Amino acid sequence: MIDSKHPDYIARESQWQRCRDTFDGDDKVKERGEEYLPKLKKQSEEDYKSYRQRADFFEAVGRTVQGLTGAVMRTDPVIEGDIENAGDITATGISLNSFITYALTERLLMGRLGILVDHNGERAYLAGYNTEQNINWLDDRVILSEKVVESAADDIYKQSQIQQYRELVLEDGRYLVNIWREKGKGWEVVDTIEPTKQGSRLDFIPYVSISVDGANFSPEKPPILGLANMNLSHYRTSADLEHGRHYTALPTPWVTGLNEGELYIGSQVAWILPEGSQAGYLEFTGQGLQALEKASEDKRGMMAALGAQLLQSQKNGVEAEGTQKLRHNAEASVLVTVVKDVEDGINAALEMMAEWEGKTPATIKLNTDFSDIGISNDDLTALMQAWQSGGISHDTFLWNLQKGEVLPEGRTIEEEKDLVDMQLGNLDA
8 A cells, every 4th residue: 555654664653753742842742642651550541631741851952953953054055067957946935045955854754754856847846755755665665745725616715734645757768756645535646756867767767865864765763752752751750750849839728526517718717626626737758759849850851962963073983884874974973974964965955966967966065164163061051951941042052162161241131031031031932
């Protein structure tokens, strides 16, 4: 069936889900319910809803990915040659720089993505496909999942998403595209496209896979997975901590000597108790919440360390011989490796696009200045933690990576606070 998934896809699917959900943030994580936050024993549905709502999801994955892609894109890519449609590389209004940011984000977050080079009859353009859309691949074909929006026949304002699959096929040495949609109880081809280059059929599939192993379609562990798992662990600890605070924050009154009836508390209420009765308040004592608070702080520290590791050089890493990984410096950080993969992949796509239009291909070179920052590992971890927690602005985070200092020259503490508040407001919007 056209909607069948590759075994390697199925093996990684749950990992991708965790990475994607933690990147999307609080609403998406809480929407998953018990998948990420199991119910407490004998907890009612209403109590669980409150338990989940009180939990704090600390958006470390989203801020880390944003910070690292920003470290790359703070300097515009160097373009050698002419890219005629750099301001609209997708034919949908997305610039080349924005497309590169998307590619960096996907490669860092999920480990891979794909770029389809296509033609609309007037010009060639690039189309990005995230890792979840690359559902299957064989020697002579690639299957991509797509959602298209269509209006109802009787109401153009009533729109719905239609699932379809784009099958890229190399048949008898010629490239064609089949569009599959569900009809009745099965799937069928509703359109077949045979793209041509200056009147001749293409003899290759114009699709580039960007992954850990270059053009290899088989996915590997997402670079951000460890951080995503710790982010969810911190979320569960936060739920328990806030649950405990909720039930221990307010003292609970107690009374002896009464067998029935209800007592109300208020400034205009007095209790008349039988002789020998006693009254008092139960108040929380003990170390239980302190242990949860320490666990929460420890996990925040671990998330900062995991984020910082993506910037640190991998001096002890050993790579298998004979693989494309050998083109990377053995001491390169994860982020440098991601940058090089994206750079190579987009250059390959630009070459295909230029070939399709009979033009000389242009190339890009991405910024890697962050790879030689003069910051110790401990300071880098502290810097990452300050950024993840919203203690410093994105601008200051990037400036620190470049200079190894504290605040940009001329910026006051008050100005920094205003910038942080503004950016946190944008993230919450």
